[in-house]
Amino acid sequence: HRIPAVFGFGANQDVKDSTQIIAQVVQGGLGLPDRDYYTNDDAKSKATRDEYVGHVARTFELMGDAADRAAAEAKTVLAIETKLAENSLTRVQRRNPEANYHPMIKTQLLEMTPDFDWGRYFRNIGMPEIGKVNVGQPSFFKAADKILTGTPIADWKTYLRWHLVNAASNTLSSKFVQENFNFNGKYLQGTTEMLPRWRRCIASTDRALGEALGQLYVARTFPPEARARARAMVANLIAALQEDLTTLSWMSDETRKRAISKLNAYIKKIGYPDKWRDYEALQISRGAYYNNLVSAGEFEFKRNLGKIGKPVDKTEWGMSPPTVNAYYNPQFNEIVFPAGILQPPFYDPKADDAFNYGGIGAVIGHEMTHGFDDQGAKFDANGNLVMWWTPDDFKKFSERTNCVVNQFSSYEVEPGLHQKGELVVGESVADLGGLTVAYAAYQKSLESKPRPKDINGFTAEQRFFLGWAQVWAQNIRPEAARLRNATDPHPLARFRVNGPLSNMPAFAQAYQCKEGDPMVRVSEKRCQIW
Structure with a gap:
């Protein structure tokens, strides 16, 4: 639930009742920046997809997979993500607030996606009782339900393995950090040099502990x-x-x-x-950087889910x-x-x-x-x-x-x-x-x-x-x-x-x-x- 695989879930304000917070699910699951990167047929888009497959394969190799296996796994990832992208709304379509508001109760969720066990999902994230859920893009979830059953389990394991390491790449050893930068920084953005570690650390601290860091920033500046x-x-x-x-x-x-x-x-x-936000429940240690970011992610996820069903805090x-x-x-x-x-x-x-x-x-x-x-x-x-x-x-x-x-x-x-x-x-x-x-x-x-x-x-x-x-x-x-x-x-x-x-x-x-x-x-x- 903290890895952006297939879809996103979290708390959101009810757009028709701004006093209340409800659960929301939205389309997701892509490794490239936008669904158009998968669906456009121009030469640049095709070249970008080829570069992405190479990047995914090299990352699988860093995890210990043989080169031929890694290449096959990368193609599997692209195939699943392409199917998800083909059923995703465009950014322009999602600019329309009405197009993203489809409140449902759990029985309606099950009717929409009969092959996905929402009850089990909610229990596993610690939310066994969910009332209303806004489904941002129902057409995406109907298609994802079919993709779920039409794709071999082994392929899903490959896809999920990729998204786990992709989300963690910047917290792992230098080879993973460099490979991630080579594609997302150099290739996609033309950036020639990675930011120095101290700047990356400040940005990471701001994302995880923004209001704690903010108190120091405000006092000084x-x-x-x-x-x-x-x-x-x-x-x-x-x-x-x-x-x-x-x-x-x-x-x-x-x-x-x-x-x-x-x-x-x-x-x-x-x-x-x-x-100011209270971070007392967030456990930070002098151990691995990855562990601290997982801890920060869990803290934020629980904080976000804790809003569901409660009045809005303005x-x-x-x-x-x-x-x-x-x-x-x-x-x-x-x-x-x-x-x-x-x-x-x-x-x-x-x-x-x-x-x-x-x-x-x-x-x-x-x-x-x-x-x-x-x-x-x-x-x-x-x-x-x-x-x-x-x-x-x-x-x-x-x-x-x-x-x-x-x-x-x-x-x-x-x-x-x-x-x-x-x-x-x-x-x-x-x-x-x-x-x-x-x-x-x-x-x-x-x-x-x-x-x-x-x-x-x-x-x-x-x-x-x-x-x-x-x-x-x-x-x-x-x-x-x-x-x-x-x-x-x-x-x-x-x-x-x-x-x-x-x-x-x-x-x-x-x-x-x-x-x-x-x-x-x-x-x-x-x-x-x-």
């Missing part, structure tokens, strides 16, 4: 005044979005009222939790304080900004307001407008999956988000490979909305103040957009770009900058761009939501 500054900026951004909603021309008063109500209900979490955080990221959770209706992101390049206490509003301000606006993207718009102020828009308003909203889909689908990752607009639409809508709201908030902050002086030859308006661009300035290898394009709901960084900015008249005005310039979209293709 995040003083109370930093939290206060972040809270003030969040309040300014919320006020700007509320003002925008109040004047939005395409939204009816009925939907507008509910949208403002949802915005005002946002839970705002800044820096670190007010209640004080819980989904990221550790040192994490350089942020998120919006539609089921909590919350925006969360860990301490890790409240530092350069996102936020610099020594920089001017324009630069910071373009950086962390736009990130705050991004998370806020996630509450109104193609997914977040389907959840109400209480976090329930319910349609609260009028049909006409939602139609107008969908037309505007489709503009973003089409814009990003036109971008080429490399010749012949386009960004997947339907996959990245949520993040792209949030980028455009976040920048729009942050710019409005910055302009409002200047009221009754003297105009800021130019810095290094750039006006305040120009520096706002430079703040956003600096956040996403990066180098990326072609292999990593291809991987992200296949799996990541975020667009590539260069598109996150040029995409939304080319839709904004404020950017064109700041840099004196005109119609026909590359960074000015023609009026009939310009996307505007907020």
Whole structure:
């Protein structure tokens, strides 16, 4: 149950009753990053499958198997995973919350998969009494049930043996670590050098003991005044979005009222939790690294299952304080900004307001407008999956988000490979909305103040957009770009900058761009939501 074989199981909020936690099962069981790696017929996908089979075979050899046996076992693994992949939903299909909600009781589970003993499975994981279970993808489980009985037991043993060692590879001896890096790092992402051990150890500690490590991180790097500054900026951004909603021309008063109500209900979490997680039950020893990670996995699995059947704890955080990221959770209706992101390049206490509003301000606006993207718009102020828009308003909203889909689908990752607009639409809508709201908030902050002086030859308006661009300035290898394009709901960084900015008249005005310039979209293709 701690190994990602065939399917995933755990606790999840009931999307139709946001006060309760229920059990959930979802499709899984693949060793490659996405089901498309198994189903696509292009030359690159075929080459990747061949490399994967070689990687699996070499790992079996490291476990002591003869080369010919290892090669046969690798082909067996690919065959089973391909069958699972062929019956898996795509990432775009899984973006639809309604498509992933199929609550069932145990008798319905047994009817769906008559050859899988759910009762035995639940007993073995220490959950003999399970009431309601959400089945994320019923079609996958029906197919997996047939694959279960149609595949020899010996092949299943090979498959499970692979997934056990694959999940543990980074904790084993150096040959396993290197083989894992050679495929998942070098081949899939183009990474030329493994991170030094100390960095890998910090990341591992953060995953296993995030809030224990977070307490030390916060004490050293995040003083109370930093939290206060972040809270003030969040309040300014919320006020700007509320003002925008109040004047939005395409939204009816009925939907507008509910949208403002949802915005005002946002839970705002800044820096670190007010209640820290208790790790007393987690046993860590000076023995084998593998054993400690197994112990951490068991601790987290039990902690997760312990939520099932209980009320939701809305004080819980989904990221550790040192994490350089942020998120919006539609089921909590919350925006969360860990301490890790409240530092350069996102936020610099020594920089001017324009630069910071373009950086962390736009990130705050991004998370806020996630509450109104193609997914977040389907959840109400209480976090329930319910349609609260009028049909006409939602139609107008969908037309505007489709503009973003089409814009990003036109971008080429490399010749012949386009960004997947339907996959990245949520993040792209949030980028455009976040920048729009942050710019409005910055302009409002200047009221009754003297105009800021130019810095290094750039006006305040120009520096706002430079703040956003600096956040996403990066180098990326072609292999990593291809991987992200296949799996990541975020667009590539260069598109996150040029995409939304080319839709904004404020950017064109700041840099004196005109119609026909590359960074000015023609009026009939310009996307505007907020």
